[in-house]
Amino acid sequence: MGNKISEKNNFYYLTLALIILLISSSFQQVLTSGLLDLLLQFVTVLNFIVCLVSLRFDKKWYRFLIALFVCWLVVAVGRQLMGIKQIDVVMLLLTFTFFLGTFASIFRQILMTGSIDTNKVIGSLALFLLLGLMWAILYLLILEFSSDAFTGMTQLPWGDNFSNAAYFSFVTLTTLGYGDISPVSPVAQVVVYLEAIVGVFYMAIVVASLVGASQSNQDKDNG
Structure with missing residues (x-):
């Protein structure tokens, strides 16, 4: 896989891996809780590996992401062996930090370097x-800390709740706001409206940056 992924196509593979992660979460209707949890862990590991291979060209973030990946694996193995529920919080924090580092690396490669091509446009979708x-x-x-923070979403093992959380997240990010799940606690409300704000500004900032870079490339070619 490493030989196939290059700086010209790395975001294709990364975006596909993220889509597979989202699709796998929808299997909660046909899989038992234990099997779904194992499936999500397997797909998450696959995502981490694809992210690492895809972002190995960015040395600044590569070592940091490898360290996070190793920590996540150690915690995941410990969770399976000891069965301690509180370890879920650590796994979620490590996963969040890994995706945040991946986001920062992709953002840096897309908006801070060179010309715009199809690979970078796909990278904006990955972002x-x-x-x-x-x-x-x-x-x-x-x-995990407040079971009644949302209406329409109860406290369950994170693997069982992942599809509901992802659904609500993307509904909020795109400002659709169906209302079947809604925040109740003040903390949840703040996090939700911050996501809605980020969703609106993401489209404006990233699209404008890509268009501006493309126009700049055209001007250079014409000049």
Whole structure:
């Protein structure tokens, strides 16, 4: 896989891995809680590996992400062996930090370097998916500490709740606001409206940056 992924196509693989993670969470209707948890852990590990291979060209973040990945694996193994529920919080925090580092690396590669191509446009989609996933993890963390923070979403093992959290996150990020899940606690409300604000500004900032970079490239070619 490492030989196939290059700086010209790395965001294709990364975006596909993120989409697979989102799709796998929808299997909660056909899998038992234990199997769903194992599936999500497997797909999460797959995502981490694809992220690491895809972002190995960014040395600034690569070592940091490897360290997070190793920590996540140690915690995941410990969770399976000891069965301590509180370890879920540590896993969620490590996952959030890993996706945040991935977001920062992609953002740096897309908006801070060179010309715009199809790979970077796909990378902007990966950024959007990462935003939704990071906020989904935040909602799961809130539920870990406050079971009644949301209406329409109860406190469950994070694997069982991941699809609900991701659904609510992307509905909020795109400002659809269906209302079937809504925040109740003050902390949840703040996190939700911050996501809505980020969703609106993401489209404006990233799209404008991509268009501006593309126009600049055209001007250079014409000049």
